[in-house]
Amino acid sequence: MKYAFYPGCVARGACPELYSATLEVCEILGIELDEQALEGAACTGAGVLQEKNLLLADTLNARTFALAEKSGLPLMTICSTCQGVMSQANQRLTEDPEYLAKVNETLADEGLEYKGTIDPKHLLWIIAEDLGIDFLESKIVRKLEGFKFAPFYGCYIVRPSKALKLDENPNRKQALEQVIETVGAEVVEFPGSTLCCGFPILTINPKNSQTMVANHTIDAKDRGADAMVTPCPLCHLNLDGYQPNAAALAKRDIDLPIIHLPQLVGLALGIAPEKMRLNKHLVSTKKLLSELAVAP
Amino acid sequence: MEVNFKVQRFDPESTDLVSHYQNYQVEMTESSTVLDGLIKIREEDDGTLSLRCSCRAAICGSCAMRINGEAGLACNTKIVDVIPSDGSPITIEPAGNLPVIKDLIVDFQPFWSKFKAVEPWLQPGEIEPEGEYLAPEEDMIHLAGVVSCILCGACVSDCTVLEVDDNFLGPAALAKAYRFSRDPRDESDDQRLAQLNQPGGVWDCTRCMKCVEVCPKGVDPMDRIMLLREKVMDAGYNNTSGARHANAFAKFLKNSGWLDELRLPVLSFGIFNIKAMIGLIPLGIRSQLAGKRPPIFHHKLSSAKEIKKIFEKVESKK
Numbered sequence: 001m002k003y004a005f006y007p008g009c010v011a012r013g014a015c016p017e018l019y020s021a022t023l024e025v026c027e028i029l030g031i032e033l034d035e036q037a038l039e040g041a042a043c044t045g046a047g048v049l050q051e052k053n054l055l056l057a058d059t060l061n062a063r064t065f066a067l068a069e070k071s072g073l074p075l076m077t078i079c080s081t082c083q084g085v086m087s088q089a090n091q092r093l094t095e096d097p098e099y100l101a102k103v104n105e106t107l108a109d110e111g112l113e114y115k116g117t118i119d120p121k122h123l124l125w126i127i128a129e130d131l132g133i134d135f136l137e138s139k140i141v142r143k144l145e146g147f148k149f150a151p152f153y154g155c156y157i158v159r160p161s162k163a164l165k166l167d168e169n170p171n172r173k174q175a176l177e178q179v180i181e182t183v184g185a186e187v188v189e190f191p192g193s194t195l196c197c198g199f200p201i202l203t204i205n206p207k208n209s210q211t212m213v214a215n216h217t218i219d220a221k222d223r224g225a226d227a228m229v230t231p232c233p234l235c236h237l238n239l240d241g242y243q244p245n246a247a248a249l250a251k252r253d254i255d256l257p258i259i260h261l262p263q264l265v266g267l268a269l270g271i272a273p274e275k276m277r278l279n280k281h282l283v284s285t286k287k288l289l290s291e292l293a294v295a296p
Numbered sequence: 297m298e299v300n301f302k303v304q305r306f307d308p309e310s311t312d313l314v315s316h317y318q319n320y321q322v323e324m325t326e327s328s329t330v331l332d333g334l335i336k337i338r339e340e341d342d343g344t345l346s347l348r349c350s351c352r353a354a355i356c357g358s359c360a361m362r363i364n365g366e367a368g369l370a371c372n373t374k375i376v377d378v379i380p381s382d383g384s385p386i387t388i389e390p391a392g393n394l395p396v397i398k399d400l401i402v403d404f405q406p407f408w409s410k411f412k413a414v415e416p417w418l419q420p421g422e423i424e425p426e427g428e429y430l431a432p433e434e435d436m437i438h439l440a441g442v443v444s445c446i447l448c449g450a451c452v453s454d455c456t457v458l459e460v461d462d463n464f465l466g467p468a469a470l471a472k473a474y475r476f477s478r479d480p481r482d483e484s485d486d487q488r489l490a491q492l493n494q495p496g497g498v499w500d501c502t503r504c505m506k507c508v509e510v511c512p513k514g515v516d517p518m519d520r521i522m523l524l525r526e527k528v529m530d531a532g533y534n535n536t537s538g539a540r541h542a543n544a545f546a547k548f549l550k551n552s553g554w555l556d557e558l559r560l561p562v563l564s565f566g567i568f569n570i571k572a573m574i575g576l577i578p579l580g581i582r583s584q585l586a587g588k589r590p591p592i593f594h595h596k597l598s599s600a601k602e603i604k605k606i607f608e609k610v611e612s613k614k
Contacts, residue, residue, distance in 0.1 A: 009555040013590035014583075040599030043554045047503050048545040051525045056610040060549075060603065106609050110602050159505035196456040196504035203564035203572070204499050204537045211460040212502075241579055280588045 001030065001130060003076035004037035004068040006120070008044070010233040011078055017277030018233050021262040022078050022123065024271045028139060029131060031123075037071035038064060044085040046234075047156075047200070055103070061089035062103045063110075065118040075120045078262070080232035084156025084164065086120040091163040122157060124231045124261055128175040133182050141270040143184030144292070149264065150188040150220035150228045150256075151176035154235040158194045179261070180229065183268035188225040192216035197235040202242070207249070213239055214246035217256045227257040227288050229264045236260060240282050257285040267292065299324045299333055299375055300385035303345065306396050315396070318342075319385060324375055331359055331370035334388065334400075346399040354512055357448030361400050362389040367450035367510040391453035393466075407449055410465050414473035414492070419484035429481040442475045442520055444513040451507035451517050463496040467507035467517035470498060474520035477527060489524075489531045498524045499538030540564050550607040553597030557590040 011019040026033055041064040043049075045057035064086070068075040077083050093100045094116040104113050121129075127136055153176060157164065166172050177187045198212030217239060220228050230236050240258040247254045263276045273292075278285050299322055306315035320337045331349055338345045347370075349359040354372040361370055363378055364387050378386050394402040420429060451467035452458060458466050465473075473492055476482050492498045498521055507517040529539050541564035548556045565572035583589040597603065 009557065013555065013557040014588070017588065040553065040597050040602070042597065042599070042603045043549050045549070046545070046555075048542050049549060051522050051542050052529065052546050053526075053610065053614060055613075056607060059606055059610055063603075063606065106606055109605065109609070155504040155506075159509045161509060195459075195506075196502045198502065200504075201457075201500065201502045203541055203561055205461070205495075206572075206575075208457060208461045208464075208500065208502075212456070215460070241583070244578070244582070277588075280586050282582050282586050282588065 001126075002032040002034060002073055003121075003126070004071045004073040005033040005035045006038050006041060006064065006068075006075055006077045006082060007035070008077060008079035008082040008233070009046075010237065014237055015233040015260070017280050018078060018236070018260045018262065021260055021266050021271075021276035021278075024275050025262040025266045025269060026123075028269045028271070029127070029136070029265075031076075031126065031131070033076070034071065034073055037073055038067050038075075041067055044082045044089070046081050047085055050085070057085075058089045058092055058099075059103050059106050061086055062093055062100070062114040063107055063112060065090065065093075065120075066107055066112040066114040068118050069115055070112075075118050076123060076126055077120055078123045078231075079234070080122060080154055080157035080230075081234050083120060083122040084159070087163040087165075088160065090118065090120065122231060124157070124175050124179070125169070125172060127265070128171055128178060129169065133178050136179070136265070137182050140183060140268045142268055144264075144268055145184045147185040147226050147288075147292070148188045148224050149180045149185050150190055150223070150225035151180060151193055152197070152216065152220075152228050152230040152232075152235055152239065152258075153194045154197050154230060154232040155194070157231055176229065176231065176261070179265065183264060185264075188220055188223045190216070190219040190223050190225075192219055197232075197238045198242075199234045199238040202238060206245075209238065210242055210246045210249050213242050214250040214254070217243060217246065217254045217258075218250060218252070221254055221256045225256060226291070227259050227285070229259055229261060231261045233260065243283050255283065257281060257283050257288050259285065297324055297326060297375075298322075299328075299379065301333060301337065302385040302387045303334075303337075303399070304387075304389040305345070305399050306390075307344075308398060317387075326376055328375050329371055330363055330373045330375055330378065330386065330388070333375055333386075334370060346401050348401055355446060357446035360391050360448040360450045360453060360512075362392060362453065363387070365389075367391060367453035369448060369450070369512045372512060391449050393452055393455060393458040394449065402449075404449065406462070407447075407452055407466075407468065410469040411447075411472060414465065414469045414476075415484070415488070416469075416472045416476060418476060418479060418482050420481055421483035431480045435478070435480045439475055439478060442471050442515050445471060445475075445515045446513055448512065450510045450512060451515075454506045454510045456504045456506055457500055457502050461496075461500070464500045465492075465496055467501075467521065470501070470524065471515055471517035471520040474524050477524065485527070485531065489528050489533060492524055493528050493533040493536060498528055499536055537564055537566065540566055546607075548594075550604055551596070551600070552594060553600045553603040556594040558592065558594070 042060040049057040198209035201209045301320045350356040352371045359370040390400045457464045501521045544563035
């Protein structure tokens, strides 16, 4: 299976480990990634540009979709925020022909046109829907039995449910749990699984942002999680990078590794942790990795 | 059809100061709503169960509560749509983020105080028109969605910011503030926007979209908050972390096509915000030690020129 690959800013910036892990995992799963197809595609605006100018943000996303259409490939992302923002933009563009025409007027300057045929998909959905959980299971060489992972979806891959087509694809609400179970680990349920990680208000209201980090990581840790797994690199940045601040705020240790979805899958596919830069996290994964090394 | 409910109970007059869950089993039909079920429990099984309801038609906004953990109106939620597939009971809890008075009844006082704080009424200018105050049809059509708010509190119940901070005005009050701020007959924007720009106002929303998801009337409170942010910035209030973040974000995109994650937080906090700059140092050191940081030199995307042209063209239309 071949996809036009949209890694997003964070995987090329502050989370290079997500990018490395994705390439490793996709190779084993037979997902061919064409990054050239979307060469020069802009940032989605991440919901922030939308605050300033919605039409502008939608035009940039329509441009990305037009490039994907041109390549004839389906579009894959590895960032929940990109997924959510693209799905919302796509909904506005495909539901209103007049709006799409207005956007295409701008794209025409570059010889591009978005016809409305793209359905952007996160790697999580590609694993659960396009490849299938059974296929994933067939590729697993190392069951992560005895380990407990807390699924952290965040917001953009679960809301708004209409733009993300969750009713048509009810499996998307449980895809992360399905992957955790398929790799042989146990799912740790906790209340904040689909709540906000606090990243968007990181600079605006650091105390609220870090309280959110503290609440989620402590809830997961106290329910026995060895690590938290997320399909969103922005959630990762806050939950991992600001966990020491959150621990100071909560006046207790937390020490919960936050791993990216492809890193979890990669461990079960037998990929060496260093190849997925699992040793480059701010909250150390050392304990988790050493336990994995001795676990049967 | 036999239906199992697990209802959160709390009685302020009991010696037990914490809430507990109680299970009920009732016979319902395929077309019954959650409210039908709760009323049946109260009338036939347990007269002590307290809840608010009135119109039973999603108009009065009295029966907002959490159904299986998510806020909604009990009167327009069909039982068959919320029976968990694993056979567990339907969980009913009072609305969140508001103090519980008894069982499913919450105290709306904090809701009303915030609502009142945004002055939810029209404030026309000093010059009175000779006849009526006229409003163009397209403006009122644009506001129709937000006018539909029935003040049920579902958005407040599930707001992820209110969960950690009582000071936030919250989605319902802010959506209402937009309703008046955007009304062509209202001329109080100077004061309104200045107030909404304060801490606890438009910038504290974390864009989690919970309010959009749970609103039973399609008010889309978060989208209104984003439009208020745009209004606040257009009015020249650009000296908040939120506005600096949005402006810096747009500038990076315009000039290079993608984000410069190394410089964005610095510009968002404000370079002269010494306390925040010092606060960033430990994170910088930790990232450096872990070998995890964005590239020091930010390069432009290959299509940076084309992207900049799109910015210029669309911005000129605004």
